[in-house]
Amino acid sequence: MVVNASKPRVSKLPPHELNVRKFAESRASELEGLHSVVANRLDNDFRSLRNKRKRTTGHDNRVARKKYRKKKRVESGNSCNNDRLEKHEKKVSRRTRRSIELKKNPQIGFCTSGDGTKRLRTHVWHAKRFSMTKLWGFHIPLGLHGRGRGSRALLKKLRSGVLIHDASYYGTVQLEGPQDKLLSVLSSVLVPPPSKHDGENFDDILSGDIFGRAVLHHTGKPSFPSIAPVTFMWRPLQHITIHKEGDNVNMLDELQSNDDGATFRRLWVCIHAAALKEASEALAHACMDMTGGSARCVSLEGHLATLELIGSKASELVEKMLPPACYIPEKSWYLKQCNAAENSYPGKLEKTPVSKINNQISSSLVIPLTVKDPRALTMKQQSIFTLGNSCNLLRYEEVETEHESESVVDYGDLWDASEGICPPMEESVACMEKYYQRNEYIGLGITNFGNQNALVKGKYSRYCPVLLLKNENHEDSVKRCSIVLPLSWVKVFWNAFVLNGAHAIGLREKHWIACEIGLPYFPWDYPDCSAYSYIMEMDATAMNQRATLCPPSQRPLEIPIPPPWDCVKLIVKPSSEVGNSLNQDEGHGSADVLGDNLVRNSVCGLSDTTTIPFEGFVARTSCSLNDFLNNISASHLLLFPRMKDQKTCMPKFMNDEEHLEQIANVSGMQCGNTRCFLRVHIHAHKEGVFEQGAVICAPDAADIMSWTRSDCDNHQLQIPQSSLRSHFVRLPSGKWALQIPEDPAVRESYRRPIGFITTGFVRGSKKPTAGALCEAILLARLRLEQWKALPARRRRKEIFVLVRNMRSTAYRLGLATIVLEQQEEDVKFM
Structure with missing residues (x-):
C-alpha cells in the first residue's frame, strides 16, 4: 500500500476548543428554515394556549412573592421587623435536617439519634435496603427485608463471590506501657494467655506480624464466666534511619525505651460492642492491679472501623480495590506482601509457587498499607498495576502515579489514628x-x-492508612479478611467495594456463614457471657409479642428462651452401674426438682425478669480441659484433647477391650456440681433438621442399634403429645425446670439431656452442621457406653446423640464431634 506523503493528515480527535458563534453562523440557513416551518404551523402565534397554561403554572410563585412584599411594606415601620420575619420563616423539616446531619463526615465519633443510639457511617445505605434493629447501642442492619429466608442464595454467593459486612460497631481499646507489664496484664485476663512456650507463634505476635485471638476474663478469674472473645495485635517496633558519615543506619527508635531500659509498646484489643463496656473496665482494672499504673488503657471508640470480606474471591477484590500509594510495576502489591511474609517465615515457604503463597503463608497475618482513594481509580489506572500496558494515555497516568507516590513520605500509619488522620x-x-x-x-x-x-x-487527603488482617484459611473453607481503617473513610471504601461486586450482609446472614464455616458466633454461641443473656432476653420478648397477636387457641407452644442449662445434671453412679446410667433416675421425681429450684430461687431473690446466669464454664483450650479432668481425678475418661499422638491414641482405646473394662471400673471421681461444657458439631445421621435451642439427649444402646440397622429405616422415638407441654415447666420465678415423668409408660421415652444446640442448621447447606454445647463428663460416659455396647468394627470417633426440637415430639439421631479433639484451641470466632 502506497501512502501519499504530500497529503496532510486529518486528526481524528475532537478539536481542543469549540467556537459557539462560528458554529451558529455556519448553520444559520438551517436554523432559519426550521423557524419558518414552525411559524407556518403556528400562524406566527408563539403564545401558549390558555387551556395548556394550568399545567405549567404550578411552579409560579408570583402570588407568594406578592404577599411577602405586602407584608414587608406593612412591617417596614416596626422596630422589631427582624424578629417578626424570623417567626414567619418556615422551619427546616426533620427530613432535611437529618439528611444534612447524615451527610456529614466528621473525623471521629458516630452521629446519634434522638434516644442516643449511634448510627454507622453506612446507616443511610443500609436503612434503604435492610431491616434495622437497635442492638448494643447501635442501629445495626439485621438482614434483608422478608421472613428471614434466602440462605440458599447467600451460600451460593459465598462460594462464588464476595460478601461484605460493616463491623464498625466493634470497639478498640489501646494498652500502652512497658512490654513486660503489658504481657503480665494479658496473662491475667486472657485464655489462652500469651506465653513464650508457644515458640514462633509468640514471637510473631509480639513483633506485630500476626494477630492473636483469646477469650477475655476478669483479672485472675479464668474459671469465672468469661466476658467476650477478643482479637489483639501489637504495634510493630518502629525503626528510624539516621545519617552517619554519608551512610544510612537503621536502628530502633530510642524514644521507645524508658529510663529503666524497658521497651515501650502499644497493643490493640478489638472487642464486640455487646461486651465493650465490661471488657474496658476489666482491662482498666488489670492495668492498675498488675502494673500499679505504669500501663494505661485508652479507648479508641469512634476512631477506627472494620470492614469484613468473606468469600472465595475476597483476595482478588482486595487486591483490586486497595492499590498501594507506591507504584509496583513488577507484580501486584498483594503478592509482594506475601513475599515479604515469606521472608519473615524462613523455611515455611521454600520452593513454593507464587500462586500457592496465599494459602501457605501464616494465618492471622497483619499487613499495614497506605492505599489510594478508591474513587480516583479508573479501569485504565487499575490496568497499570495488573497488565502494565504502554499506550500513550496509560504512560501519562503511570508517570503521574509515580510522581504522586514521591509525596507520600512518612505519612504515618493507622496506629496514630487517635492523633487525627485527614478525612477523605x-x-x-x-x-x-x-x-x-x-x-x-x-x-x-x-x-x-x-x-x-x-x-x-x-x-x-488522597491516601488512607489501613491494616489488612488475613484470617486463617483451611483447604475446604472460604477466604476471610478484615480491613481496619479510620472511621471517616468507611463510607468511601464501602461504596467502592459494593460497586465492584461485593454483596452486603447483616447480622442474620453473618450468623448463617459462621455456622456454615463451623465457627462460633458471638454472643449466640457464648452462653457463659453476659451478652448472651441480653440477646436471649430480646429474643424471648420478641417471641412473646408475636404470640400475643394470635388468638389464645392458636398461640404456639411456649418454649424456654434461653435453654434451661440447669437441667443438665451430673449424677455420679458407682462403677458397677455404668451401663445406661445416663438415663436412669434415683427416685427424684418432679416434685423434688421443682422444690429444689423454688428454694434456690427464693434464696437468690430472683424476679420474673431476672435472667439466670450460666452455671458452669466452657473449656475452649486443650490445657483448660486437661486441668479440669486432673482436678476432679477424671483423666481416665474417654476425652482426647488435641495432642501429638492423638491419631494413635484414639484407635488404640477404640479397639482395646481390656482397657475399656479398666476405665469402667475406675472410681474416685470428685466432680461435685462442677460442670464443664465442650463445643461440638452435630450432623444428622440420616434425616432431621436441628433448630436453635433444641435439646441434646443421651441415647440408649437399643436406640443406636435400632437406628443404625439397615433393615429398620423407619425407627422413631417420640415422647407423648400430652407430655410435650409439661416436659419443661416454667416456675413462678420465670425459670424453667425439667419435669421427670412419673408414669412408667411415659418414662420409657424419657432421655436425659446433656446439652443444647446454640446454632441450628442453615437451610440450603450441602453439609448442614449444628453448633452445640454438651457437658464433658456426660459426653465421655456416653462414649464409653457406646464403645462397650457396639462391636469394634462399628465404633466411631463421633458420639451418637439424640436431638429433639423444643416444639417437636420426635427424637432424631445425630453424630457429635468434639471441637477440641480436632484442634488445640477453640478461640476463633465471627
Whole structure:
C-alpha cells in the first residue's frame, strides 16, 4: 500500500476548543428554515394556549412573592421587623435536617439519634435496603427485608463471590506501657494467655506480624464466666534511619525505651460492642492491679472501623480495590506482601509457587498499607498495576502515579489514628475534580482546576492508612479478611467495594456463614457471657409479642428462651452401674426438682425478669480441659484433647477391650456440681433438621442399634403429645425446670439431656452442621457406653446423640464431634 506523503493528515480527535458563534453562523440557513416551518404551523402565534397554561403554572410563585412584599411594606415601620420575619420563616423539616446531619463526615465519633443510639457511617445505605434493629447501642442492619429466608442464595454467593459486612460497631481499646507489664496484664485476663512456650507463634505476635485471638476474663478469674472473645495485635517496633558519615543506619527508635531500659509498646484489643463496656473496665482494672499504673488503657471508640470480606474471591477484590500509594510495576502489591511474609517465615515457604503463597503463608497475618482513594481509580489506572500496558494515555497516568507516590513520605500509619488522620475528599469535590479531568482530556480546558485543587489541599487527603488482617484459611473453607481503617473513610471504601461486586450482609446472614464455616458466633454461641443473656432476653420478648397477636387457641407452644442449662445434671453412679446410667433416675421425681429450684430461687431473690446466669464454664483450650479432668481425678475418661499422638491414641482405646473394662471400673471421681461444657458439631445421621435451642439427649444402646440397622429405616422415638407441654415447666420465678415423668409408660421415652444446640442448621447447606454445647463428663460416659455396647468394627470417633426440637415430639439421631479433639484451641470466632 502506497501512502501519499504530500497529503496532510486529518486528526481524528475532537478539536481542543469549540467556537459557539462560528458554529451558529455556519448553520444559520438551517436554523432559519426550521423557524419558518414552525411559524407556518403556528400562524406566527408563539403564545401558549390558555387551556395548556394550568399545567405549567404550578411552579409560579408570583402570588407568594406578592404577599411577602405586602407584608414587608406593612412591617417596614416596626422596630422589631427582624424578629417578626424570623417567626414567619418556615422551619427546616426533620427530613432535611437529618439528611444534612447524615451527610456529614466528621473525623471521629458516630452521629446519634434522638434516644442516643449511634448510627454507622453506612446507616443511610443500609436503612434503604435492610431491616434495622437497635442492638448494643447501635442501629445495626439485621438482614434483608422478608421472613428471614434466602440462605440458599447467600451460600451460593459465598462460594462464588464476595460478601461484605460493616463491623464498625466493634470497639478498640489501646494498652500502652512497658512490654513486660503489658504481657503480665494479658496473662491475667486472657485464655489462652500469651506465653513464650508457644515458640514462633509468640514471637510473631509480639513483633506485630500476626494477630492473636483469646477469650477475655476478669483479672485472675479464668474459671469465672468469661466476658467476650477478643482479637489483639501489637504495634510493630518502629525503626528510624539516621545519617552517619554519608551512610544510612537503621536502628530502633530510642524514644521507645524508658529510663529503666524497658521497651515501650502499644497493643490493640478489638472487642464486640455487646461486651465493650465490661471488657474496658476489666482491662482498666488489670492495668492498675498488675502494673500499679505504669500501663494505661485508652479507648479508641469512634476512631477506627472494620470492614469484613468473606468469600472465595475476597483476595482478588482486595487486591483490586486497595492499590498501594507506591507504584509496583513488577507484580501486584498483594503478592509482594506475601513475599515479604515469606521472608519473615524462613523455611515455611521454600520452593513454593507464587500462586500457592496465599494459602501457605501464616494465618492471622497483619499487613499495614497506605492505599489510594478508591474513587480516583479508573479501569485504565487499575490496568497499570495488573497488565502494565504502554499506550500513550496509560504512560501519562503511570508517570503521574509515580510522581504522586514521591509525596507520600512518612505519612504515618493507622496506629496514630487517635492523633487525627485527614478525612477523605468530599463527594462533591471528588466528582467535580473527575469532571475537570475528563473535560481536560477531550480538549475543553478549565482554567480554575488548579485553584480548585489548591482549595482542598491540606484539608483532605488522597491516601488512607489501613491494616489488612488475613484470617486463617483451611483447604475446604472460604477466604476471610478484615480491613481496619479510620472511621471517616468507611463510607468511601464501602461504596467502592459494593460497586465492584461485593454483596452486603447483616447480622442474620453473618450468623448463617459462621455456622456454615463451623465457627462460633458471638454472643449466640457464648452462653457463659453476659451478652448472651441480653440477646436471649430480646429474643424471648420478641417471641412473646408475636404470640400475643394470635388468638389464645392458636398461640404456639411456649418454649424456654434461653435453654434451661440447669437441667443438665451430673449424677455420679458407682462403677458397677455404668451401663445406661445416663438415663436412669434415683427416685427424684418432679416434685423434688421443682422444690429444689423454688428454694434456690427464693434464696437468690430472683424476679420474673431476672435472667439466670450460666452455671458452669466452657473449656475452649486443650490445657483448660486437661486441668479440669486432673482436678476432679477424671483423666481416665474417654476425652482426647488435641495432642501429638492423638491419631494413635484414639484407635488404640477404640479397639482395646481390656482397657475399656479398666476405665469402667475406675472410681474416685470428685466432680461435685462442677460442670464443664465442650463445643461440638452435630450432623444428622440420616434425616432431621436441628433448630436453635433444641435439646441434646443421651441415647440408649437399643436406640443406636435400632437406628443404625439397615433393615429398620423407619425407627422413631417420640415422647407423648400430652407430655410435650409439661416436659419443661416454667416456675413462678420465670425459670424453667425439667419435669421427670412419673408414669412408667411415659418414662420409657424419657432421655436425659446433656446439652443444647446454640446454632441450628442453615437451610440450603450441602453439609448442614449444628453448633452445640454438651457437658464433658456426660459426653465421655456416653462414649464409653457406646464403645462397650457396639462391636469394634462399628465404633466411631463421633458420639451418637439424640436431638429433639423444643416444639417437636420426635427424637432424631445425630453424630457429635468434639471441637477440641480436632484442634488445640477453640478461640476463633465471627
